[in-house]
Amino acid sequence: MNVRQLISRASFACLAGALALATAQGATSAPNVLKLNRVIPTPPGIQTLQLKNRVGAVIFQGSSGRTIQIHALIKPSNNHGDYFFDFFSCCTQDFEKSVRSASIRINHEKGHVLMIALHLPHDRSLKHIKVEWTIDAPEDLSLKIRNNVGRIRIQDTGGTIIAHSNVGPVVIKDARASIRVYDNVGPISISGARRSILAHTNVGSIHVQSDLTSIRRIALDTNIGTLTLNGIPNAHGSGAATTRLLGGNYRYSGPGRYSIRLKVNIGKIDLSLPGSPQTGQKSP
Numbered sequence: 303m304n305v306r307q308l309i310s311r312a313s314f315a316c317l318a319g320a321l322a323l324a325t326a327q328g329a330t331s332a333p334n335v336l337k338l339n340r341v342i343p344t345p346p347g348i349q350t351l352q353l354k355n356r357v358g359a360v361i362f363q364g365s366s367g368r369t370i371q372i373h374a375l376i377k378p379s380n381n382h383g384d385y386f387f388d389f390f391s392c393c394t395q396d397f398e399k400s401v402r403s404a405s406i407r408i409n410h411e412k413g414h415v416l417m418i419a420l421h422l423p424h425d426r427s428l429k430h431i432k433v434e435w436t437i438d439a440p441e442d443l444s445l446k447i448r449n450n451v452g453r454i455r456i457q458d459t460g461g462t463i464i465a466h467s468n469v470g471p472v473v474i475k476d477a478r479a480s481i482r483v484y485d486n487v488g489p490i491s492i493s494g495a496r497r498s499i500l501a502h503t504n505v506g507s508i509h510v511q512s513d514l515t516s517i518r519r520i521a522l523d524t525n526i527g528t529l530t531l532n533g534i535p536n537a538h539g540s541g542a543a544t545t546r547l548l549g550g551n552y553r554y555s556g557p558g559r560y561s562i563r564l565k566v567n568i569g570k571i572d573l574s575l576p577g578s579p580q581t582g583q584k585s586p
Contacts, residue, residue, distance in 0.1 A: 336376040338420075340406045344368050344440055349414040350461070351439055352446040358432040360449050364441030364458035372406055374420060375434040415446075444479070471506075489527075503527060507569070523565035530572045531564065 351370070353360060358377075407421040420433055432452070444461030447454055450468045457475045465472055467485045474481060476494040483490050485503040492499060493511040498519040501508050507527040510520065522529050552564040552571050564571050 336404060338372075338374040338376065338404065338406050340372045340408070342370050342372075342408065344370055344443075345410070345416065347414060348410075348416045348443070350416070350444040350446060351437070352411065352415050352417045353435060353437070354419065354448045355433055355435060355450065355452065357451045358449070359434040359452045360447050360454045361434075361436045362445060362447070362456045362459070363436075363438045364443075364460065365438050366441065367438075368440055369438075370416075370440075371438040372408075372418060373436040374406055375436075376404060376420070377432050377434075519561050521561075521563040523563075524567070524569060526568045527566070528569045528572060529564050529566055531562070532574045 351362075403423055405421045407419045409417045409419070411417045418435075418437070422431075434452075441458055442460045444463070445456060445459065446464045447456070448466040449470060452467075452470045454465050454467055454470065454472045456463060456465065456473070456477065459476070460478045462479045463474060463477055463481045463483075465474070465481075465483045467483075467488055469487045470485075471488045472483050472485055472490045474483070474492045474495070477492070478496045480498045481492060481495055481500065483492070483501040483503075485501075485506060487505045488503060489506040490501050490503055490508045491511075492501065492509070495510070495512050496516040499510060499517065500519075500521045501510075502523050504525045505527065506524060507530070508522045508524055509530045509532075510522065511532045520531070522531070548570050549566050549568060550571070552562065552573070554562040564573075
C-alpha cells in the first residue's frame with residue numbers, strides 16, 4: 303500500500319468519525335425554539351376569533367375571564383415537517399434567520415372578527431417553521447380555526463365553532479353551540495356538544511359522545527372510516543337500542559328540527575341510542 307492510499311484511508315476514517323460524532327451530538331441536542339406570548343383585553347364588540355396555521359397545532363381553551371392570552375411556540379421544520387433524531391434535519395439557519403423578528407399580529411377583520419396570525423419578515427420563510435398555538439380566551443367567543451397539518455383541540459366554548467384541517471386530528475370537548483368540522487385526513491372526536499353538529503372527514507373516523515337533550519341536528523359523514531354515535535337521546539321512546547350498519551346511510555327525522563344523518567362509503571356506522579331501533583332507517 304503506497305503513501306497516497308494510506309493518506310486516503312486515514313482521511314476517510316477521520317471523516318466517518320466526524321460524521322458519527324455529529325450525528326451523536328445532534329441526537330441529544332434540543333431544537334431551537336422561539337416562544338412568543340401576548341396578552342390583550344378582549345376588544346369591545348368582538349364576537350369571533352380567527353386563526354390560520356400552516357404546520358403545527360392549535361389548542362384553544364375557553365375561560366371566564368375577559369382577556370385573550372396567546373402563546374406561540376415556533377420550531378424549525380423541514381419541507382415535510384418531519385423530525386430526524388429529535389432535531390430538525392434541515393433549515394436550522396433559515397429558521398434562525400426567519401424568526402429573528404417574528405411577532406404575533408392581531409387585526410380586526412369585518413367588524414366583529416379578531417384575526418390572530420404569526421408575522422414574519424418574508425412569507426416564504428413560513429415553509430421552514432411549525433407553530434404550536436395555545437390560546438385562552440373568553441368562552442363566549444365563536445371560533446374559526448384552519449390548520450393545514452397538525453392537530454386542533456378546542457375545549458369549553460359557548461360560541462359557534464368552525465374548524466378546518468387538511469391533515470390531523472380534531473378534538474372538541476364541552477362546546478355549547480353549533481359545531482362544523484371539516485377534515486381531509488384524520489379522526490374527529492366531539493363530546494359534550496349542544497345544538498347542532500356537522501362533521502366531515504374524507505379518511506378517518508368520527509366519534510360523537512353526549513348525553514344532552516339540546517342537540518337538534520347531527521350530520522356526520524366519512525368516505526373511509528367509522529361513525530360512532532353514543533348517548534344522544536332519541537326524540538321519543540325508551541330503552542336502549544344499538545344499530546350497526548356496514549356502509550350506506552342512516553337517517554332519522556323527529557319532531558321539529560330533530561334529525562340525524564350519517565353516511566359512510568367504506569366502513570361502518572355504530573349507534574347506541576336510547577329509543578326504538580325502528581325510528582331510524584338505512585338507505586341504499
